Amino acid sequence: MTLLSVRGLRKTFGDNVVLDDVHLDVTAGECVVLIGASGSGKSTLLRCVNLLEQVDDGVIELGGVEITDPRVDADEVRSRMGIVFQAYNLFPHLSVLDNVTLAPRRVHKVPRAEAERSAMTMLDRVGLADKAKARPDDLSGGQQQRVAIARAMVNSPQLLLLDEVTSALDPELVGEVLDLLRDLRADGMTMMLSTHEMGFARHVADTVCFLDGGRILEQGPPDEVLGAPREPRTRQFLSRLVS
Amino acid sequence: MPSASSGAQAPDEAVGAASGGLSGGLSGGPAGGPGGDVWTPSQTELERRAYRRSRTTRSALISAVSTLLVGAVVIWLVTSSEGWPRVQETFFNWDKAVESFPAVLKGLWLNIRIMLICGVAIAVLGLTLAVMRTLKGPIFFPLRLFATAYVDLFRGLPLLLVILLLGFGVPALRLPNVTSAAEVWGGVAITLSYSAYVAEVFRAGIESVHPSQRAASRALGLSHGQTLRHVVLPQAVRRVTPPLMNDLVSLQKDSGLIAVLGVVDAIRAAQIETASDFNYTPYVVAGFLFICLTIPMARLTDHVARKQGWHGAGGTL
Numbered sequence: 001m002t003l004l005s006v007r008g009l010r011k012t013f014g015d016n017v018v019l020d021d022v023h024l025d026v027t028a029g030e031c032v033v034l035i036g037a038s039g040s041g042k043s044t045l046l047r048c049v050n051l052l053e054q055v056d057d058g059v060i061e062l063g064g065v066e067i068t069d070p071r072v073d074a075d076e077v078r079s080r081m082g083i084v085f086q087a088y089n090l091f092p093h094l095s096v097l098d099n100v101t102l103a104p105r106r107v108h109k110v111p112r113a114e115a116e117r118s119a120m121t122m123l124d125r126v127g128l129a130d131k132a133k134a135r136p137d138d139l140s141g142g143q144q145q146r147v148a149i150a151r152a153m154v155n156s157p158q159l160l161l162l163d164e165v166t167s168a169l170d171p172e173l174v175g176e177v178l179d180l181l182r183d184l185r186a187d188g189m190t191m192m193l194s195t196h197e198m199g200f201a202r203h204v205a206d207t208v209c210f211l212d213g214g215r216i217l218e219q220g221p222p223d224e225v226l227g228a229p230r231e232p233r234t235r236q237f238l239s240r241l242v243s
Numbered sequence: 244m245p246s247a248s249s250g251a252q253a254p255d256e257a258v259g260a261a262s263g264g265l266s267g268g269l270s271g272g273p274a275g276g277p278g279g280d281v282w283t284p285s286q287t288e289l290e291r292r293a294y295r296r297s298r299t300t301r302s303a304l305i306s307a308v309s310t311l312l313v314g315a316v317v318i319w320l321v322t323s324s325e326g327w328p329r330v331q332e333t334f335f336n337w338d339k340a341v342e343s344f345p346a347v348l349k350g351l352w353l354n355i356r357i358m359l360i361c362g363v364a365i366a367v368l369g370l371t372l373a374v375m376r377t378l379k380g381p382i383f384f385p386l387r388l389f390a391t392a393y394v395d396l397f398r399g400l401p402l403l404l405v406i407l408l409l410g411f412g413v414p415a416l417r418l419p420n421v422t423s424a425a426e427v428w429g430g431v432a433i434t435l436s437y438s439a440y441v442a443e444v445f446r447a448g449i450e451s452v453h454p455s456q457r458a459a460s461r462a463l464g465l466s467h468g469q470t471l472r473h474v475v476l477p478q479a480v481r482r483v484t485p486p487l488m489n490d491l492v493s494l495q496k497d498s499g500l501i502a503v504l505g506v507v508d509a510i511r512a513a514q515i516e517t518a519s520d521f522n523y524t525p526y527v528v529a530g531f532l533f534i535c536l537t538i539p540m541a542r543l544t545d546h547v548a549r550k551q552g553w554h555g556a557g558g559t560l
């Protein structure tokens with residue numbers, strides 16, 4: 001079953017055409033990984049899917065319903081997705097626990113005790129239950145990133161969007177987050193993420209998409225796209241990465 | 244925090260450098276530049292735009308109609324009430340308005356000058372005080388203490404009291420080579436009082452800049468002063484511009500308080516005009532002129548606030 005469908009997506013910033021005719025289907029339970037050079041539009045694509053950016057053309061459907069229609073309630077759509085940003089974006093004035101319980105309590109009207117219980121479960125899962133009372137500024141980058149993942153996951157979203165979640169982490173923590181994401185996928189969570197780490201992409205992806213010049217130039221299973229790329233541009237990109 | 248963000252940058256930069264090298268080789272390739280093809284919006288996009296446009300038009304229409312309706316009802320209620328002719332005669336007498344206008348306008352010029360000169364002095368003094376309060380380190384303790392005491396003192400004293408103290412008190416000392424002009428001492432009093440408020444606004448702005456910004460700047464080798472000047476203050480000032488504009492509007496009105504010293508500003512001029520025949524139209528004229536000054540400023544405040552919006556992610560919501 002197709003959970004997310006992107007067709008003919010276009011996004012510009014002034015004269016800068018960042019996404020130009022992007023087509024992408026994400027099946028429920030699938031993990032799609034976006035790769036591409038810095039500035040190729042990975043973050044922009046994720047932000048468009050989350051309706052944080054108004055698209056300039058094209059259609060995005062979630063569960064068969066067009067969400068780019070200006071008549072849909074964007075807040076309701078967003079509450080069915082989780083997103084973790086490249087720069088964590090935790091709220092510095094709230095404790096770790098309050099960061100995680102904010103949306104359940106305010107958006108989904110979950111009673112405080114229950115929200116805190118599920119938040120603690122989630123924090124425990126990312127290994128930070130002991131930091132619940134700490135302020136985000138007092139955590140390391142990797143810890144902040146894991147709080148951000150817990151915050152995105154606590155609503156049980158249908159779709160989880162992750163923007164370079166491992167770029168701030170040491171190899172050991174990358175492994176931890178990777179395990180976490182694998183766990184989540186095993187639970188049937190649909191994920192779309194961007195990364196610069198090909199090893200990470202290879203391990204976690206069902207489908208790898210290579211973004212270049214505002215389009216998805218090549219997509220397929222990691223073995224094909226990363227192992228035996230068809231497009232010369234993809235080959236070029238990957239060869240520069242390892243050297 | 245700084246170590247985390249520099250860690251985040253590293254892979255980006257590596258790839259950025261690589262892609263920079265690649266795009267040079269690719270630019271002549273068959274992929275073509277984005278500027279080459281002409282894009283026409285799809286049917287769906289056109290429908291979306293039409294829908295958004297219709298929503299905008301609809302809200303504009305609704306607000307226009309409701310404004311007109313409410314306005315009409317208010318005007319009808321007022322003009323049809325029993326005492327209206329007498330009210331009109333006493334407060335909205337056209338001939339009296341025309342007659343008093345030049346004097347009130349001349350008085351207003353004093354208000355405007357005071358606002359402009361004091362405005363600049365307040366901004367400078369307020370910013371200096373705010374910076375003094377944020378200085379760290381034991382050597383600066385006297386400066387911090389002074390700034391704190393200053394703010395406590397002048398925020399606590401009623402403005403009128405300061406004006407009376409300086410405006411009547413200083414000239415009474417008959418100091419040689421010191422002016423006894425009431426406008427000057429009134430202006431000084433306003434500046435002293437207002438800079439205490441403005442200093443607190445600036446300080447709030449300075450403290451709202453995230454510590455990682457200072458860390459990033461110090462890491463680049465900028466000194467404490469340079470960090471303040473090039474990194475912290477520009478962000479702080481931008482953030483507090485709307486509340487400062489608020490203070491400017493209120494300064495413009497409070498400039499009238501120096502009338503207690505006997506100088507003729509717009510309000511005093513209006514008072515003199517009313518004294519002859521108990522017709523209060525000159526007050527309405529003065530009020531009208533003040534509003535005419537304030538409204539452009541209020542719109543400017545809105546505009547500044549909107550233009551600032553928020554940089555980055557928050558701005559799009």
Ligand SMILES: Nc1ncnc2c1ncn2[C@@H]1O[C@H](COP(=O)(O)OP(=O)(O)OP(=O)(O)O)[C@@H](O)[C@H]1O
Pocket residue numbers: 013016018036037038039040041042043044045086164255
């Ligand atoms: N708010 C914005 N205003 C103007 N241009 C923007 C904005 N956000 C992104 N861009 C531009 O869009 C392009 C794509 O940016 P994006 O952040 O999506 O890249 P990315 O693939 O995520 O890169 P990275 O790997 O470095 O995170 C860039 O050229 C960027 O300059």
Ligand SMILES: [Mg+2]
Pocket residue numbers: 042043044086163164
């Ligand atoms: Mg990005």
